[in-house]
Amino acid sequence: MPSAEPMTEREFVDMAMAHVNRLTRFARRLCGDADRADDFVQETFIEGLKRRADIRDPSRLLPWLLRILQTHYLQDHRRSERRLHLLESAPVHIEPFHDLEQEILGGGFSDEVEVALASLDEEQRIAVLLADVEGFSYEEIADVMGSPIGTVRSRVARARAHLCEKLGTAARERGIGGGNRR
Amino acid sequence: MTTCPDFEAISADVDGESPPEAAAALHAHVEGCDRCRRQRAQLLVLKAGIRGSVPDHHASEALRRKLEALAPASSPSSHRALARRALRWALPAAAALLVVVGGGIALSRWSRVGRESFESQLVGDHILNALNHEKPLHVVSDDPAVVEKWFQDNVDFGVSLPRLPGSRVTGGRLCVLGGRRAALTFVDVGDHRLSLFAMADGKAGAGPRCADGVQGFSVCRRSARGIEYALVGDLPGPELDRLLADGIAGRADPRDGHP
Numbered sequence: 001m002p003s004a005e006p007m008t009e010r011e012f013v014d015m016a017m018a019h020v021n022r023l024t025r026f027a028r029r030l031c032g033d034a035d036r037a038d039d040f041v042q043e044t045f046i047e048g049l050k051r052r053a054d055i056r057d058p059s060r061l062l063p064w065l066l067r068i069l070q071t072h073y074l075q076d077h078r079r080s081e082r083r084l085h086l087l088e089s090a091p092v093h094i095e096p097f098h099d100l101e102q103e104i105l106g107g108g109f110s111d112e113v114e115v116a117l118a119s120l121d122e123e124q125r126i127a128v129l130l131a132d133v134e135g136f137s138y139e140e141i142a143d144v145m146g147s148p149i150g151t152v153r154s155r156v157a158r159a160r161a162h163l164c165e166k167l168g169t170a171a172r173e174r175g176i177g178g179g180n181r182r
Numbered sequence: 183m184t185t186c187p188d189f190e191a192i193s194a195d196v197d198g199e200s201p202p203e204a205a206a207a208l209h210a211h212v213e214g215c216d217r218c219r220r221q222r223a224q225l226l227v228l229k230a231g232i233r234g235s236v237p238d239h240h241a242s243e244a245l246r247r248k249l250e251a252l253a254p255a256s257s258p259s260s261h262r263a264l265a266r267r268a269l270r271w272a273l274p275a276a277a278a279l280l281v282v283v284g285g286g287i288a289l290s291r292w293s294r295v296g297r298e299s300f301e302s303q304l305v306g307d308h309i310l311n312a313l314n315h316e317k318p319l320h321v322v323s324d325d326p327a328v329v330e331k332w333f334q335d336n337v338d339f340g341v342s343l344p345r346l347p348g349s350r351v352t353g354g355r356l357c358v359l360g361g362r363r364a365a366l367t368f369v370d371v372g373d374h375r376l377s378l379f380a381m382a383d384g385k386a387g388a389g390p391r392c393a394d395g396v397q398g399f400s401v402c403r404r405s406a407r408g409i410e411y412a413l414v415g416d417l418p419g420p421e422l423d424r425l426l427a428d429g430i431a432g433r434a435d436p437r438d439g440h441p
Contacts, residue, residue: 009253017249024241035355038245041356045249100355113235131197132232138199153199160225163232 006053016045020064023069029129030073032118040076044069056066060143063136067144070126076121116166123147124159131156186218187211196225244310248358251303259365301401305360308377308399308414311355312368319353319368326351326367333365339382341365344411344429346378371425376415376428383410390427392419406430 007015014087022042027037047068053062117125123145130136141152187195194200212218220235241249267346292413321332326343329351333441336356338378343351354367357379365379383405400419403412404426413426 012255013249017246020241020246020249021239022244025237025239028237028239034239034242038242039356041241041245041360042248045252046358049252053245105196113231117232117235128232132229138194138197153194154190156197157193160193160228161189164224168229 007055007058009049009052012049012052012055013045015058015061016048016065019065022062023065026066026129026134027069027073029117029133030070031033031077036076040069040072043072047072063140063144066130066134070144075123112167112170113163116163116170119166120159120162124155124162126151127152127155128159128163184211186215189221192218193220193225196222196229244306247306248303287334293423300359301396304377304379304401304412304414305396305399307359307366307379311357311366312377312414315428316389322353324351328368329354332368333380337363337365339363339409341380342407342409342433343367343380344369344378344426345432346413346425346429347375348372349425349429349434371415371417373419374415376413376417376422376425379412379414380409383408390423392423394419402426404430406433 020041024037025040027040028034031040038061042064048065051068055061117129120128126145127141130141131138136144138149138152138156141147141156142149145152149157191200191204191208192212194337195205200208212222304384320336321329323329323332326345330341330343333343333356335352343365348371350370352368352370354365357364357366359381360378362381364379365382367378369376369378390404392400394400399414399416400422401412401414402423402425403410405411411426411430413422415422417425
């Protein structure tokens with residue numbers, strides 16, 4: 001439902017506060033640091049307040065806020081760290097790894113999942129977290145990331161391929177399902 | 183579908199993002215293909231594993247308080263809106279009176295809330311960071327020049343740290359106060375831990391001001407060369423103000439290289 005009048009500062013904060021836990025969780029997952037995550041959430045609110053006249057549909061406030069948050073995060077990340085470049089054009093080809101499901105389902109791989117997620121290219125990580133943790137559709141992710149849906153689909157797939165590779169390697173190192181690569 | 187779908191197609195399918203006609207063909211293939219069936223199952227498990235690997239972090243009370251403080255509890259605009267609504271129904275004279283009186287009350291409330299909120303924020307950050315060490319330092323050094331240099335590299339305003347007489351710097355971190363990025367330096371004066379905030383001056387020309395008894399702490403603020411400084415601690419206000427004034431004056435000394 002498009003908003004007829006720009007919301008007041010108070011209305012914006014009240015509405016945005018409804019999403020503060022999801023914003024915090026997303027920021028924590030992105031940067032891995034509680035203090036920086038709080039700073040990102042705060043910066044998101046501050047910028048949101050400034051730009052609240054741009055909000056056309058208050059029911060889509062969460063993707064709008066997430067977009068601001070991820071932009072801040074990516075700017076900060078690009079400034080502070082060397083960016084990992086992956087070949088986006090290379091075709092994805094990954095073989096299923098025997099026994100990996102049992103390990104993930106059994107919870108024995110939660111640390112490895114964390115490590116593998118942290119090793120992803122930033123855009124891929126954001127895409128897969130929005131898909132798998134936030135349960136967003138590709139259209140919503142495209143909205144948050146400002147990318148075409150096809151790019152989102154590709155990023156999610158590449159992220160998963162990378163995760164499967166990483167987790168497969170971790171499983172082999174643990175001696176799980178050795179030689180089962182098919 | 184006779185050939186195996188690519189990984190991207192299976193990945194999209196586990197997200198329910200396959201177009202209906204493609205989904206039917208893909209499912210038919212997966213049913214009869216051991217490799218694709220295992221791959222799809224693996225992706226479903228991976229998806230669940232990623233969801234399960236993310237702890238359900240909640241926003242802290244401190245963060246919630248800061249966010250709530252970004253907007254006044256009752257903003258002037260809502261008072262104006264109320265006044266507008268009242269004007270539709272009241273007699274013009276009564277309405278005019280309402281606007282004048284109501285506007286005055288709203289304005290005084292606004293400035294009081296804003297001032298209290300900012301100084302409370304300063305004290306809140308002092309308690310959180312300097313006393314309770316709830317947040318890690320971004321820069322650790324007892325050399326004020328090192329701390330100053332770190333801030334200069336990380337904020338978009340020229341931080342010049344006042345050298346408070348008889349003090350020892352321990353480090354600093356970045357924070358956000360009243361919507362402004364601030365450089366927070368931890369300073370020990372004797373047994374007293376002080377917080378020295380520096381931020382771009384939002385109200386150029388505002389005079390020095392001190393407040394005692396803000397949640398049991400004193401807060402002194404001064405502006406110099408486009409930077410607003412705030413010193414927070416448990417020393418009496420006049421003593422904090424003198425430290426801050428002397429520290430700022432020290433940096434103004436041409437021999438210091440900061441005219």
